[in-house]
Amino acid sequence: MPRVLLIEDEEMLARIVMDSLEMRGFSMSYAPDGETGWTLFREQAPDIIVMDVMMPGMDGFSLTRKIREADKDVPILFLTARSRTADVIQGFELGGNDYLRKPFSMDELIVRIRELLKRAPRPAPAAENAVYQLGRYRFDPVRQRLSLDGEECKLSHRESEILRMLCEQRNEVVERSHMLKSLWGDDSFFNARSMDVFITKLRRYLKEDAAVQIVNVRGVGYKLIS
Structure with a gap:
């Protein structure tokens, strides 16, 4: 069962995502902010991270920097309302693997998560x-x-x-x-x-x-x- 760490400060959206993914066989952990997300990442070693970019305190980009210092392979999918090309490139540059703009459909989110999990380009x-x-x-x-x-x-x-x-x-x-x-x-x-x-x-x-x-x-x- 794939382990997904969701880091999202919008509680209603987080509940919808959690329920939808659990119904499709994913094991979910949830953090409402970047600091809690960092703690859960270290404790649980998830298979994939789905995180918001704009969060109070430690934002998604700052958290990605820390995660990539510890693990350069775990897939990271950003959820964001930002649409500027520069923001998207910054996310990829920091180590993000995919980007999904809000609002999004749950079907698209699930397809992207499954694709990232299948990819596994870990070197020998x-x-x-x-x-x-x-x-x-x-x-x-x-x-x-x-x-x-x-x-x-x-x-x-x-x-x-x-x-x-x-x-x-x-x-x-x-x-x-x-x-x-x-x-x-x-x-x-x-x-x-x-x-x-x-x-x-x-x-x-x-x-x-x-x-x-x-x-x-x-x-x-x-x-x-x-």
Whole structure:
């Protein structure tokens, strides 16, 4: 029975979500705020987290930062009334896996939860412990650090995921659709635009060594050359 941690400060909405998911076989835990959500996350190790973004005290983005320091794999689905593209990208950048705007249908929420639970892109232990040498750069995907000549840059969760996928198939083309489905769940236009933003950021981080490049193979995907 999948364990879902719901973190939502709107009590009426939380009750509806709880009842609907329990009726469909999910095991539910509920937190009305970010601080309680953090406590339940540490105590219960849920299979997936569904959380509101705008909450008093510790908001959803702040809580996601803490969760990703402890667990970089547990799926996180944001519920939010925010609609700005910048907010959505920030959520993905911090380590969120999906976004559902309020108001939403319960059927859509359940479909998205099931898809995130099915995805499970957990790397093998060897990949978990790998540290990649990229020209003058060293990339540690576990610590989400990219270092150059002793200076470290902290990558976001999403940047680290993309770079790790490229490193695992270095000097080979990684299909764009494969990356989107593995990391975002689908290859929709919006998700593709979001991934382009992260690719641009990674290129900026790697610009100090001309021998390391992320090349766009038009119509197919990306290749990391080093």
